[in-house]
Amino acid sequence: MENVIIIGTGCAGWTAAIYSARANLKPLVLAGDMIGGQLTTTTEVENYPGFPEGVMGPELMMKMQKQAERFGTRIDYVAATHVEKRADDTFLVEAGEKSFEARSIIIATGASPRHLGLPNEKDLIGRGLTSCATCDGAFYPDVPVAVIGGGDSACEEAGFLTKFASKVYLIHRRDELRASKIMADRTLANEKIEPVWNSVVKEYLTDDKGEMEKIRLEDTVTGEESLLDVKCVFVAIGHIPNTQFLGDLISLDENGYIIQEKGTQTSLEGVFSAGDVADHVYRQAVTAAGSGCAAALDSERYLTEKFE
């Protein structure tokens, strides 16, 4: 029987593991399909405190993993597929053919940025296609860029990008923003942001180095196609929290994010959550790490009160 099983290996999962391991709980981490989480898909991370020269995303995640292992974290390279609470208040976690038992669970499975589903987008991630202006905006100074989406995230990203880019095209499939009025007004008043209404991206076109060069747009009203020169495309059409495997174990909001009821505790005693799987607002590496620490402290307290 494990004291705590941590599901997920992004900043939240590894930080929870570091704290749980240092509390001598010998945590078991289920690594999931994408070890290291979203940061492994970025290049340089310039906003993680403690790295004045920046650090590559994959390197940062390797360091977190090493730090967790140094204090006795064990890792099983499987993805959790089912979690249930048993009559004696312990948990059964299934991961394909394997199953595990634990007294507490920390869910840190993150969220995946939604993409358009165009054929070459996987190859373009980090080469002019991203979902994080805060992470990558500074790499595109004085060049035109595009943001896809019409919600608060798209507006926020577009506003942030005006600090660097020569021009920000905001490409939206309708002629009205979904974003809150204050955000929409601020966005449309910004001279560096040019809305491209009723438009969808049909194709990402690359230069001979495989970097983003142009996008092919289709007007949703007239069907006309056009090309737009952009060096980077920021996709902001929402995120999908990775909570599908939980079924109805705990309360989720209407978008599938975990609802935290007391600190990092979910609607079910003994189940805690950390990072983007419960946060659609901040979504930063450092906030995920912070909540991973909080979840480890909350689960440690729970274990002491319940089982000692």
Ligand code: NAP
């Ligand atoms: P969102 O509100 O769901 O907006 C997604 C946008 O992407 C919509 O404009 C949608 O178009 C568009 N879209 C979705 N699928 C698309 C597709 N396949 N092709 C083209 N466009 C597509 O998501 P969000 O902006 O990430 O916001 C999520 C939540 O976080 C919201 O509740 C938001 O208020 C909140 N948030 C708040 C703040 C803040 O207050 N500072 C900042 C960021 C996010 P349609 O409009 O046509 O559906």
